Amino acid sequence: MTGYEGADLAIALINVVLLGLLFVVAIAIARMRSLFAIVMLSSIYSLISATWFVALDAVDVAFTEAAVGAGISTALLLGAMLLTSRTAKPEPRKFAIVPLLVCIATGLILVYATIDLPAFGDPDSPANTYVGTDYIERTPEEIGVPNIVTAVLASYRGFDTLGETGVVFSAALAVILLLGFGERSLSASIGRRKGGKE
C-alpha cells in the first residue's frame, strides 16, 4: 500500500465515522421527546456536519455551518423553547405501513440517482468545467483577492449577496413585527429595580 492509498483509506474511514455519527444523532433526535435535549442534539448535528464539510475541503461552508447551525440557531431555538413547554406531546406508537413504504421508495430513488453523479473532485464534472474554472483563472487578474470564495461572493455574485443580506434583514423585520422589539423585559426589570429601591 502506497502512502496515497493509505491517505485515501483514512479519509474514507473519517467519512464513514462522521456520517455514522450523523445517522445516530438523527435517530436520537427523532426518538426524543425532551425539547431541550433535541435542541442540544441538533447543535451537535450541525457541528458534526461542519466537521464533515472540512473533510470535503469546503472550509467556508463548514465555517458558516458551525457559526449558524451550531451557534446562533441553538441560542435562538433555546430562546423560543423558553416560551413554550419543555417536552413534546407523546405520540401514540402505531405501525404505519404507507409512510414506511414512501420513505423506503424515496431512499431507493435517491441512492439510484447518486450512481449518475460525478465522482468527488472529478475535474471533468459540470461543476468544475465551465464557470468554476473561469473564476479560478480570472480572479487573480480581475479581483486580486487570494480567497476566490470571497471574490465570487462579494464581487462576481455581489447581487446575490445583496439579496441574501436583504433576506436576513427582512427576516429580522418580520420577527420584530410579530413578536415586538423585546424591550418589555428591559422596562420590566428597570421598573422592578426602581420598585425595590423605594
Place this chain on the structure above:
Amino acid sequence: MRTDHHIILRVVAKPLIPIIALFALYVQFHGDYSPGGGFQAGVIIAVAVILYALIFGISPAMRAVPPAFTRSLAAIGFLLYAGVGVWALLMGGNFLDYDALFNEADGGHHGQHYGILLVELGVLFAVAGSMLSIFYAFAGRVTEIKDEDW
C-alpha cells in the same frame, strides 16, 4: 434575588466573550485571505452578545447593546451594502461594479478591494444586527431564565 451558584460559568465566560469578539474581527478583516467574511463574523459577534445575555441575564445585555441599536445596525448594514452599489452608479459604472468606484486604469485593484471591504462590512452590520434583534424579540418575552428550566 440572584443566587450565584453559576459562578464558574460566569468566571469562565467573562474572559471568553472578548476573545470571541476579537475572533469575529479577525474573520471579518482576514476574509480576503482565509475562510470567512461578513456573514460569519456577524454571526460570531451576535453569539458573543447572546452568550453574555444567557449567562448574565437579558436585561444587562440589553443595557449594554440596546435593542434600538441592533435594529438600526441591521438597517445601516443593508443601506451600506446598497450604498456601495449606488456609489458605483454615481461614478458611471453599473450597480455594484467595484471597478468603477475610483475610475482607475485597467489592472488596478483598489476599487475591488475597497468595494469588497465595504460590502462585507455591510453584511457584518446587517447580520449581527438582525440576529441580535431576533434574539431580543424571543428572549425579551421571558424576563429571566429560571434555574429549574435548565
